[in-house]
Amino acid sequence: MSYRPAQPAQCIIPPYLLEALVRNGTAEQRDWALRTLSLDASLRMARVLSGPARPPVAPGRLTAQPRPQPQRTIFDAQGNETLPGREVRAEGGSPSADVAVNEAYDGLGDTFGCYRDAFGRDSIDDAGMPLRATVHFGQAWDNAQWNGEAMVFGDGDGTLFGSFTASIDVIGHELTHGVTQYEAGLAYLDQSGALNESISDCFGSLVKQFALGQTAAQADWLIGADLVLPGFHGSALRSMSAPGTAYDDPVLGKDPQPATMRDYVSTAQDNGGVHINSGIPNRAFCLVATALGGHSWEQAGTIWYDALRDARVGPNTRFAGFAQATLRAAQHAYGDAASATVRSAWTDVGVL
Amino acid sequence: MSSDPLRVTITRSGGVAGVRRVWSVEVRSLSAEQSAELRRLVAAAEEPRAAAGGAPPNSSRPSPGVPDAFSYTMEVERRTGHRRTVTGPVTDTAAPIEAVRRLLDFLRTYGTPKAVG
Numbered sequence A: 001m002s003y004r005p006a007q008p009a010q011c012i013i014p015p016y017l018l019e020a021l022v023r024n025g026t027a028e029q030r031d032w033a034l035r036t037l038s039l040d041a042s043l044r045m046a047r048v049l050s051g052p053a054r055p056p057v058a059p060g061r062l063t064a065q066p067r068p069q070p071q072r073t074i075f076d077a078q079g080n081e082t083l084p085g086r087e088v089r090a091e092g093g094s095p096s097a098d099v100a101v102n103e104a105y106d107g108l109g110d111t112f113g114c115y116r117d118a119f120g121r122d123s124i125d126d127a128g129m130p131l132r133a134t135v136h137f138g139q140a141w142d143n144a145q146w147n148g149e150a151m152v153f154g155d156g157d158g159t160l161f162g163s164f165t166a167s168i169d170v171i172g173h174e175l176t177h178g179v180t181q182y183e184a185g186l187a188y189l190d191q192s193g194a195l196n197e198s199i200s201d202c203f204g205s206l207v208k209q210f211a212l213g214q215t216a217a218q219a220d221w222l223i224g225a226d227l228v229l230p231g232f233h234g235s236a237l238r239s240m241s242a243p244g245t246a247y248d249d250p251v252l253g254k255d256p257q258p259a260t261m262r263d264y265v266s267t268a269q270d271n272g273g274v275h276i277n278s279g280i281p282n283r284a285f286c287l288v289a290t291a292l293g294g295h296s297w298e299q300a301g302t303i304w305y306d307a308l309r310d311a312r313v314g315p316n317t318r319f320a321g322f323a324q325a326t327l328r329a330a331q332h333a334y335g336d337a338a339s340a341t342v343r344s345a346w347t348d349v350g351v352l
Numbered sequence B: 001m002s003s004d005p006l007r008v009t010i011t012r013s014g015g016v017a018g019v020r021r022v023w024s025v026e027v028r029s030l031s032a033e034q035s036a037e038l039r040r041l042v043a044a045a046e047e048p049r050a051a052a053g054g055a056p057p058n059s060s061r062p063s064p065g066v067p068d069a070f071s072y073t074m075e076v077e078r079r080t081g082h083r084r085t086v087t088g089p090v091t092d093t094a095a096p097i098e099a100v101r102r103l104l105d106f107l108r109t110y111g112t113p114k115a116v117g
């Protein structure tokens, strides 16, 4: 599948710059920016005016700097495990004959674009960090990873999994581990680790929905659907709408994800089941996005993004603490009805 | 020798896929040369520093892992009874635990993948 970025902004000035103008511009600029914003953005503006959630943008930066652009570099490990490997495509370079190179390049661009246009974020660190990715790492390596500095993709085992560059949501998932690293810093263990995993699934899915221009109702809410091969008995690695139903495979067993706290899995493996129990907050997000309707990144995504940046969400935050942060974010940005929707979702999955 | 391994199993969890994979080898299925190689690999992988990824083995509170790194559990069954060695997270892209990696390569070559129960 080929993903082309949607055209989300009707206005040539992205919302985050308008928000910055409201915050830091002259009276004239501020009036113009407020008039230009849509109703939805105006609701968000109430938050911008009253809340300290986002760091102020220096006025000089507004006028002097153009819209942030990704700075991508793709490397090829050629089946070895030495990083970064040979440079094969730089920003603006021609497409490669190698599909994995182009998938990585496009996926990094889609992720950068989603964070920039939907959330006003400038790359992983919100400071323009260049994006680097290595493809063809190792032999039959069935994984993708953010190693703290760059992305690494394997080719899969060729039986169950193909190249891990094939799923845009997996690329978004991995880069979101970088975002979480720079924001809440959720410790990768037990509930905070499952929350870290869930944040990556939520924004990974949002990146895909954003690139395809899908609404919450149109989204498949699957993670890794495009990288599983016919030998894999299932539709994807995880289902956010119906955790525990993504696969039932003779080799891998059945999808172990719970959908509610009642079925929370206590285990020593997988850092305390971080890829298992993430099903619970995943489903909460899917319920919120579906109930609020429209494009998931607009309201549900904003609520989750603001919660991730909430000062009270830190390395040891558990499900209930994050749920409270989403309630505060929903109330602040969208008011009582949205807050009630968020509370209902967390109650459905047994967290509140 | 009575402490020689009978069966060696490595379970891998984690990774972005979050699926478990299991590889196992029966010593009786190996040639004498392969058995000797397996004994060497197991001894190296059981060496405490290798098995725990530099941390003290069997520490009560595990430390947070690296996102989407693989974690490995190695189980060595012997005539004298079962013994289990739990490894810490292995960051393939940053700090591979060579001894465990070499043992896993051996199991992939000479052993069989098992279904996850």
Ligand SMILES: [Zn+2]
Residues within 6 Å of the ligand: A173, A174, A177, A197, A200, B016, B067, B068
């Ligand atoms: Zn992950």
